[in-house]
Amino acid sequence: MVLNLVNWKLDFSSVFTPKNVAIIGVSPNFMKWGAIIAANIVIGGYKEKLFLVNPKHKRIYGIRSFPSIKDIRGIIDLVYVALPSTKIFNVLEECGEAGVKSCVIIAGGFSEIGHDGRDLEKEVIKIANNYKIQIIGPNTMGICNPHHKFYGLMPPINPIPGNIGFISQSGNLGTQLMSLGEMQGIGFSKFVSSGNEIMLRTEDYLEYLGQDPDTKVILCYIEGLRDGKKFLEVAKKITPHKPIIVYKAGKTAAGSKAAHSHTGSIAGSWVIIQSMFKQAGVIEASTSLELLDLAKAFSKLPPLKGKRIGILSWGGGWAVVCADHLMQVGLEVPPLSEVAIEDLNKILPPYWSKSNPIDLVGTLDRRNQLKSLKILSDSGMDGIVVLGVLTGLAFENLKKYQQIVNIPEEDLQVLIKEFEKTDMRFVKNIKKLVDIGKKPIVAVALSSEEVQEEYKKQIVIYSQPETAANVLSKMYQYYQNKLKKEKK
Amino acid sequence: MVLNLVNWKLDFSSVFTPKNVAIIGVSPNFMKWGAIIAANIVIGGYKEKLFLVNPKHKRIYGIRSFPSIKDIRGIIDLVYVALPSTKIFNVLEECGEAGVKSCVIIAGGFSEIGHDGRDLEKEVIKIANNYKIQIIGPNTMGICNPHHKFYGLMPPINPIPGNIGFISQSGNLGTQLMSLGEMQGIGFSKFVSSGNEIMLRTEDYLEYLGQDPDTKVILCYIEGLRDGKKFLEVAKKITPHKPIIVYKAGKTAAGSKAAHSHTGSIAGSWVIIQSMFKQAGVIEASTSLELLDLAKAFSKLPPLKGKRIGILSWGGGWAVVCADHLMQVGLEVPPLSEVAIEDLNKILPPYWSKSNPIDLVGTLDRRNQLKSLKILSDSGMDGIVVLGVLTGLAFENLKKYQQIVNIPEEDLQVLIKEFEKTDMRFVKNIKKLVDIGKKPIVAVALSSEEVQEEYKKQIVIYSQPETAANVLSKMYQYYQNKLKKEKK
Numbered sequence: 001m002v003l004n005l006v007n008w009k010l011d012f013s014s015v016f017t018p019k020n021v022a023i024i025g026v027s028p029n030f031m032k033w034g035a036i037i038a039a040n041i042v043i044g045g046y047k048e049k050l051f052l053v054n055p056k057h058k059r060i061y062g063i064r065s066f067p068s069i070k071d072i073r074g075i076i077d078l079v080y081v082a083l084p085s086t087k088i089f090n091v092l093e094e095c096g097e098a099g100v101k102s103c104v105i106i107a108g109g110f111s112e113i114g115h116d117g118r119d120l121e122k123e124v125i126k127i128a129n130n131y132k133i134q135i136i137g138p139n140t141m142g143i144c145n146p147h148h149k150f151y152g153l154m155p156p157i158n159p160i161p162g163n164i165g166f167i168s169q170s171g172n173l174g175t176q177l178m179s180l181g182e183m184q185g186i187g188f189s190k191f192v193s194s195g196n197e198i199m200l201r202t203e204d205y206l207e208y209l210g211q212d213p214d215t216k217v218i219l220c221y222i223e224g225l226r227d228g229k230k231f232l233e234v235a236k237k238i239t240p241h242k243p244i245i246v247y248k249a250g251k252t253a254a255g256s257k258a259a260h261s262h263t264g265s266i267a268g269s270w271v272i273i274q275s276m277f278k279q280a281g282v283i284e285a286s287t288s289l290e291l292l293d294l295a296k297a298f299s300k301l302p303p304l305k306g307k308r309i310g311i312l313s314w315g316g317g318w319a320v321v322c323a324d325h326l327m328q329v330g331l332e333v334p335p336l337s338e339v340a341i342e343d344l345n346k347i348l349p350p351y352w353s354k355s356n357p358i359d360l361v362g363t364l365d366r367r368n369q370l371k372s373l374k375i376l377s378d379s380g381m382d383g384i385v386v387l388g389v390l391t392g393l394a395f396e397n398l399k400k401y402q403q404i405v406n407i408p409e410e411d412l413q414v415l416i417k418e419f420e421k422t423d424m425r426f427v428k429n430i431k432k433l434v435d436i437g438k439k440p441i442v443a444v445a446l447s448s449e450e451v452q453e454e455y456k457k458q459i460v461i462y463s464q465p466e467t468a469a470n471v472l473s474k475m476y477q478y479y480q481n482k483l484k485k486e487k488k
Numbered sequence: 489m490v491l492n493l494v495n496w497k498l499d500f501s502s503v504f505t506p507k508n509v510a511i512i513g514v515s516p517n518f519m520k521w522g523a524i525i526a527a528n529i530v531i532g533g534y535k536e537k538l539f540l541v542n543p544k545h546k547r548i549y550g551i552r553s554f555p556s557i558k559d560i561r562g563i564i565d566l567v568y569v570a571l572p573s574t575k576i577f578n579v580l581e582e583c584g585e586a587g588v589k590s591c592v593i594i595a596g597g598f599s600e601i602g603h604d605g606r607d608l609e610k611e612v613i614k615i616a617n618n619y620k621i622q623i624i625g626p627n628t629m630g631i632c633n634p635h636h637k638f639y640g641l642m643p644p645i646n647p648i649p650g651n652i653g654f655i656s657q658s659g660n661l662g663t664q665l666m667s668l669g670e671m672q673g674i675g676f677s678k679f680v681s682s683g684n685e686i687m688l689r690t691e692d693y694l695e696y697l698g699q700d701p702d703t704k705v706i707l708c709y710i711e712g713l714r715d716g717k718k719f720l721e722v723a724k725k726i727t728p729h730k731p732i733i734v735y736k737a738g739k740t741a742a743g744s745k746a747a748h749s750h751t752g753s754i755a756g757s758w759v760i761i762q763s764m765f766k767q768a769g770v771i772e773a774s775t776s777l778e779l780l781d782l783a784k785a786f787s788k789l790p791p792l793k794g795k796r797i798g799i800l801s802w803g804g805g806w807a808v809v810c811a812d813h814l815m816q817v818g819l820e821v822p823p824l825s826e827v828a829i830e831d832l833n834k835i836l837p838p839y840w841s842k843s844n845p846i847d848l849v850g851t852l853d854r855r856n857q858l859k860s861l862k863i864l865s866d867s868g869m870d871g872i873v874v875l876g877v878l879t880g881l882a883f884e885n886l887k888k889y890q891q892i893v894n895i896p897e898e899d900l901q902v903l904i905k906e907f908e909k910t911d912m913r914f915v916k917n918i919k920k921l922v923d924i925g926k927k928p929i930v931a932v933a934l935s936s937e938e939v940q941e942e943y944k945k946q947i948v949i950y951s952q953p954e955t956a957a958n959v960l961s962k963m964y965q966y967y968q969n970k971l972k973k974e975k976k
Contacts (some may be wrong), residue, residue, distance in 0.1 A: 248809040258808040
């Protein structure tokens with residue numbers, strides 16, 4: 001079922017940088033979504049005006065409440081309708097009469113539930129077209145723009161500002177990924193939970209984010225595309241200058257069926273969609289969380305221009321695992337230059353690996369770990385993976401030795417400080433080497449507890465060598481696609 | 489290079505449940521491995537006798553130190569030799585003369601560094617064979633047995649007691665996985681970092697763990713097998729009653745090369761080894777961390793006897809992702825029975841998915857989430873995945889609403905307690921349903937911060953739906969292998 005597309009020029013400023021916002025359907029019963037969204041907007045620090053609409057109350061949570069949207073003076077950019085699907089029509093008419101520009105319809109119960117729902121959708125479209133209201137959703141968890149301090153979302157999350165734009169056909173998955181991203185120091189420019197997309201679609205948001213100066217990388221969670229042709233056209237234009245990273249759900253019979261009852265989308269043939277992604281130069285995430293892994297790298301690192309990867313590891317096992325996976329994803333782990341081997345011979349124990357991967361064989365001399373990284377970085381590799389050298393909070397473990405080791409508290413403190421400092425130096429050095437060398441360096445720290453929060457913002461850190469390998473291979477793939485397009 | 493196998497009966501009690509332990513090469517300089525291992529054994533709470541050997545000191549860290557191993561009265565079960573590779577021969581001779589049963593050689597610098605190292609290894613073998621000393625390593629991080637409170641390891645970790653035996657050819661990888669496992673509530677029976685395996689090999693430890701009553705699941709990290717034939721024979725006997733889960737490193741040219749300079753092992757042809765694993769009924773982990781994911785499930789859950797998987801999800805997106813991955817790994821997401829649909833109709837909002845996956849469409853009524861799980865569990869599925877229903881520490885977020893919502897502190901506390909209680913009920917119910925129904929139920933909570941530590945011990949929780957799908961498919965594979973063998 002293809003619905004009418006809007007035939008007037010879309011205006012995304014009312015969606016992502018609204019000058020004022022109203023919420024229809026906020027009740028004093030706090031455990032309802034309308035109230036929660038209002039609270040999230042206030043707590044998020046939105047600087048513009050927020051109005052509530054509820055005919056039965058004059059104030060809710062200390063905010064003025066109006067009987068109808070029509071009673072609010074001036075034009076409202078963005079209205080959240082937090083009412084059940086069957087109760088939104090009068091309200092939408094009123095929005096139209098009041099000149100509202102964009103409307104977020106929270107409720108589910110539309111095409112994803114079958115015929116009755118589809119009829120409701122058609123009705124919404126009719127009203128929206130009549131009054132030129134842009135509809136976000138229905139069946140959406142909302143919108144946010146961290147740069148604007150606008151968090152119009154159902155879950156109580158506050159992603160940090162950054163350069164990643166994110167379009168998600170699942171609100172739950174999208175907001176949870178952003179919440180995970182926050183812990184990993186990943187910042188977002190714009191987010192929309194696009195829901196059933198009865199009017200504004202992934203393709204439209206994509207076109208907007210493609211030219212949005214705050215957005216450097218675009219993420220999409222897609223269950224189905226209403227207008228595959230437009231997606232292809234739009235994506236083709238964007239990928240040469242901005243990576244688009246997609247996770248496509250609904251690849252199998254069970255997945256498509258679930259997608260249909262989730263957002264009413266038709267998943268389409270996976271083979272056809274995958275070939276379209278390839279044609280458009282879109283990078284595909286193979287798991288849902290890989291969306292974040294890829295976003296982090298593309299958002300923070302220079303391009304990977306060649307296949308040659310150097311590995312520096314504190315322990316041999318991880319180095320083997322990493323070398324294997326780099327090869328398996330089509331990258332290379334070439335031998336070290338003779339110069340590099342000679343330089344490393346001077347500082348590492350005689351039984352070091354003498355090759356790439358550089359196995360630091362558990363040496364506790366952390367200054368030499370740092371020097372080794374510098375040597376590897378100068379050795380002509382296209383990218384580097386650094387494994388296990390961030391000890392992070394592990395140094396706290398030293399404290400427990402005090403019960404057995406007879407060393408004075410102050411000496412122990414010196415030791416702990418030294419470990420802490422070396423981590424900091426590693427992070428600073430990695431950051432510097434990335435900036436100067438224009439080559440990606442990714443770190444792997446198995447446990448997130450090994451790494452202090454601030455470090456995660458400064459460099460790219462993963463918890464598995466396999467992830468580092470996957471991400472580097474897709475960075476290389478993106479760069480190759482880009483080169484090919486430039487040659488054309 | 490195949491070295492002589494021991495031709496006397498191996499005795500693993502001196503290795504894993506030593507009655508006394510000595511460490512040769514402990515210096516008062518704490519930042520050396522000998523001292524650190526001594527400290528780890530003491531702090532771990534080892535109840536038997538620990539002796540230190542250092543001719544220059546009478547006491548180190550308050551523990552008596554002997555000039556030589558020969559000066560200690562009685563036979564020593566397990567000796568750690570923490571000296572450089574070139575300095576261990578006299579000491580080994582002395583161990584032999586003192587009747588030491590087993591020796592852990594910490595140092596690297598043997599076959600992994602080439603010819604010179606191989607000569608050293610041959611010398612060690614000669615002495616060990618001469619005196620019938622069992623050699624663990626060299627190039628090892630040690631041994632632990634949490635049931636025995638014996639933590640003879642280089643890193644300061646204390647895995648909790650459990651039913652998983654773990655043989656790792658990488659000390660670093662093995663101990664770090666155990667440390668991660670601790671945070672996930674995964675307990676171990678025995679662990680050995682087998683290192684270069686110049687005498688005791690993966691095959692030998694495997695044979696021992698196969699008959700060890702404390703071990704229910706066996707994990708192996710393997711870079712190369714010295715005696716593939718023995719591995720096959722031993723594994724074949726074990727897998728019908730205990731799952732063996734293997735991660736094989738050194739699959740590619742770069743990986744094999746790295747493995748060789750790591751532990752001196754010859755990785756062997758990956759195709760041949762993989763077919764051997766299949767023949768032996770060994771379950772292969774496809775990433776290093778999947779070793780833990782699989783260990784957790786096999787250690788805590790009843791077998792998955794069929795392909796039919798039911799999904800219960802708070803949000804639709806995760807349900808779609810999960811359904812896709814279950815299908816992609818060869819499992820099924822069959823329709824719900826009519827009875828189950830009718831029962832769910834009574835408690836869920838009218839726009840719920842009416843199918844498997846059951847999408848709870850974000851309903852905040854958590855009692856009905858619980859009831860839905862019960863209904864799904866009774867609906868004839870072989871296994872269940874529960875997504876996103878453990879809100880865990882997320883309820884703490886409610887506190888931040890206080891600045892906007894005018895509800896009294898005590899009401900908020902009631903609300904938070906209610907969330908907390910529902911999580912607890914979910915965990916209890918899942919545990920109960922697993923015990924009664926004899927079917928595996930796995931939960932997925934995207935962020936580990938969503939889940940309280942104690943819950944991780946009680947039920948099986950993963951952070952991605954993809955992981956849940958992979959693990960279930962391998963559980964099914966194991967059960968099928970077992971059935972086939974039983975029929976023979």
